[in-house]
Amino acid sequence: MSNRIAFNPQDRFVVSIGNTLIVTTRTGDTFGHDITGHTADGAFHFTGAKAAFNTVDRFVTTMGTKLIVTTQNGDVFGHEMAGRDIGVPFKFAGSKAAFNAVDRFVVTVGNTLIVITQNGDVFGHDVSGHTIGVPFKFDGSKAAFNAVDRFVVTIGNKLIVTTQNGDVFGHDVSGRTIGPPFKFTGSRMAFNPEDRFVVTVGNTMIVTTQSGAAFGADVTGRDIGPIFRLNPDLSIRLHLKVWTNPTIPIQTMITRMQDVYGTAGIGVVVASRQDLTGANIHTALRDLDVVPTCPAGQLTGEQIQLFNNRDNVGEFDVVAHFVRSTSPVLNGCASHPDNVFGAAITQIASVWTMAHEIGHVLGLRHIAGENTNCPSSIPNCCSTPNFSRLMTGCSTSNIVGTPVFAQSEIDTIRSSSRTRPS
Amino acid sequence: MPVTLQDVVRQLDRDEPDYEQAAQLGPEVLAHLRQLIQGSNIGLAAKAACLAGTMNADESVPLLELAARHPDPVVRVAAAASAKNLTNMTTSLATIFLDDVDPGVRKWGLRSLEVTHPEGIETKVEKIMNDDPDSGLREQARKVVERMQ
Numbered sequence: 001m002s003n004r005i006a007f008n009p010q011d012r013f014v015v016s017i018g019n020t021l022i023v024t025t026r027t028g029d030t031f032g033h034d035i036t037g038h039t040a041d042g043a044f045h046f047t048g049a050k051a052a053f054n055t056v057d058r059f060v061t062t063m064g065t066k067l068i069v070t071t072q073n074g075d076v077f078g079h080e081m082a083g084r085d086i087g088v089p090f091k092f093a094g095s096k097a098a099f100n101a102v103d104r105f106v107v108t109v110g111n112t113l114i115v116i117t118q119n120g121d122v123f124g125h126d127v128s129g130h131t132i133g134v135p136f137k138f139d140g141s142k143a144a145f146n147a148v149d150r151f152v153v154t155i156g157n158k159l160i161v162t163t164q165n166g167d168v169f170g171h172d173v174s175g176r177t178i179g180p181p182f183k184f185t186g187s188r189m190a191f192n193p194e195d196r197f198v199v200t201v202g203n204t205m206i207v208t209t210q211s212g213a214a215f216g217a218d219v220t221g222r223d224i225g226p227i228f229r230l231n232p233d234l235s236i237r238l239h240l241k242v243w244t245n246p247t248i249p250i251q252t253m254i255t256r257m258q259d260v261y262g263t264a265g266i267g268v269v270v271a272s273r274q275d276l277t278g279a280n281i282h283t284a285l286r287d288l289d290v291v292p293t294c295p296a297g298q299l300t301g302e303q304i305q306l307f308n309n310r311d312n313v314g315e316f317d318v319v320a321h322f323v324r325s326t327s328p329v330l331n332g333c334a335s336h337p338d339n340v341f342g343a344a345i346t347q348i349a350s351v352w353t354m355a356h357e358i359g360h361v362l363g364l365r366h367i368a369g370e371n372t373n374c375p376s377s378i379p380n381c382c383s384t385p386n387f388s389r390l391m392t393g394c395s396t397s398n399i400v401g402t403p404v405f406a407q408s409e410i411d412t413i414r415s416s417s418r419t420r421p422s
Numbered sequence: 423m424p425v426t427l428q429d430v431v432r433q434l435d436r437d438e439p440d441y442e443q444a445a446q447l448g449p450e451v452l453a454h455l456r457q458l459i460q461g462s463n464i465g466l467a468a469k470a471a472c473l474a475g476t477m478n479a480d481e482s483v484p485l486l487e488l489a490a491r492h493p494d495p496v497v498r499v500a501a502a503a504s505a506k507n508l509t510n511m512t513t514s515l516a517t518i519f520l521d522d523v524d525p526g527v528r529k530w531g532l533r534s535l536e537v538t539h540p541e542g543i544e545t546k547v548e549k550i551m552n553d554d555p556d557s558g559l560r561e562q563a564r565k566v567v568e569r570m571q
Binding site for chain 1: 432433435436437438439440441442443444446447464465468469471472476495496499500503504525526529530533556558559562
């Protein structure tokens with residue numbers, strides 16, 4: 001099924017339980033997308049009861065494994081969610097909730113249902129089992145009362161408010177007190193007019209759009225990380241051929257590659273993995289002879305021999321050969337034959353080396369501006385390195401956080417023949 | 423200006439070092455290479471060994487001998503591979519490479535002998551040609567022996 005998310009006009013509410021993003025529709029049919037790392041799987045249809053399809057249903061939120069639906073008259077209904085099944089609806093006992101016309105946002109923190117009004121007052125109901133506690137008013141700051149405040153979500157004990165211009169503000173919730181507002185650093189979120197829903201899965205804030213594209217950013221403390229595409233429209237089919245396991249686990253390199261390529265709307269799909277660590281042939285290739293500095297299209301006999309191990313590698317695929325070392329000693333080398341696109345990655349590779357070398361394979365060069373006022377004998381002296389960029393020529397080992405692509409780089413890799421529609 | 427350890431690391435820590443360019447830092451680099459070869463960062467140790475061979479200086483041989491005895495085969499392979507740049511390859515250094523338990527080190531040790539071969543190494547090469555468990559290395563050694571003759 002499509003991995004576009006919540007793009008149908010009848011999609012009404014988007015929430016999450018665990019790593020599953022849940023889309024409810026006006027007909028009561030409910031769909032899910034499992035989120036793995038920074039990737040959304042295709043949609044699945046929940047079995048069981050229909051949910052949140054009545055016209056009087058006003059807010060939907062989740063608490064643990066419960067889907068909670070509040071109605072215009074304050075009645076609160078719930079469904080227990082079990083895997084991909086929705087339990088029969090039940091009505092919560094106790095207080096009514098969120099029935100005032102001025103109630104604007106409903107979220108949960110722990111076992112507390114939180115109602116935020118248009119003037120910024122914040123009320124809570126402790127939820128115990130299938131009972132809604134009596135309402136209480138939070139002390140402290142008002143929240144989300146500005147006209148430009150657009151979405152409210154929570155991560156842990158933080159209330160997160162996104163505004164129309166993408167600024168993101170937070171309040172720490174402590175007991176029955178709303179902390180003072182603070183502004184998140186980092187990326188702006190959910191400021192495009194076509195942004196439709198905002199939801200959180202774990203520490204990731206997710207924005208879905210009218211077209212079904214979904215974008216995410218990891219929230220760390222009071223910082224919003226780089227934005228990545230959760231359901232890429234393009235992808236790279238990557239084949240892994242493991243002659244030697246690198247020091248950094250391959251899966252970690254793949255995850256990092258998915259992180260950074262996701263910011264360009266490109267998914268990374270592992271099409272095959274071939275374990276050659278025990279092969280008693282071609283042992284020589286594990287310590288690979290390469291042309292120094294790996295100029296494009298220039299290969300040693302050993303490099304040609306390495307890439308001749310194609311097996312399942314298709315015409316538009318990319319292959320990563322994990323060798324033990326190269327001579328001269330490199331973290332990786334992106335030289336490849338004309339008919340097989342790929343790179344060699346060595347045991348000493350950094351966590352970003354594979355993503356960097358595949359960047360070369362897709363047509364990227366090292367970034368400019370890192371060699372200011374270098375002596376003529378050392379033209380690439382790395383006097384002004386930029387470790388926020390994947391294609392730094394001055395060591396991906398020093399990259400902190402998730403590096404970024406420039407728009408021109410994104411244009412280049414998205415137009416590569418190796419990136420194909422997902 | 424003196425060449426600092428940081429200058430050397432800046433050249434070697436990149437994903438694709440340019441060793442010819444790094445060698446332009448000059449002979450002051452060699453003292454820093456010793457420190458890197460003895461350090462805990464395997465990648466930098468291997469790259470330092472590679473640069474030591476590339477520089478082909480008098481001090482390169484003892485640096486490669488140091489790297490050739492490193493516990494990590496990645497460093498030893500780097501030493502053996504860069505030894506092909508030496509014009510003063512010694513029998514003792516070549517022997518260390520050819521006696522190594524790791525086939526990658528022996529491979530690159532043999533490869534370095536394709537360029538220059540010190541006196542007295544023929545016996546070691548013939549032993550690999552006859553006895554090495556790796557058939558590829560036996561064949562490679564045979565070619566080296568032919569070239570020596």
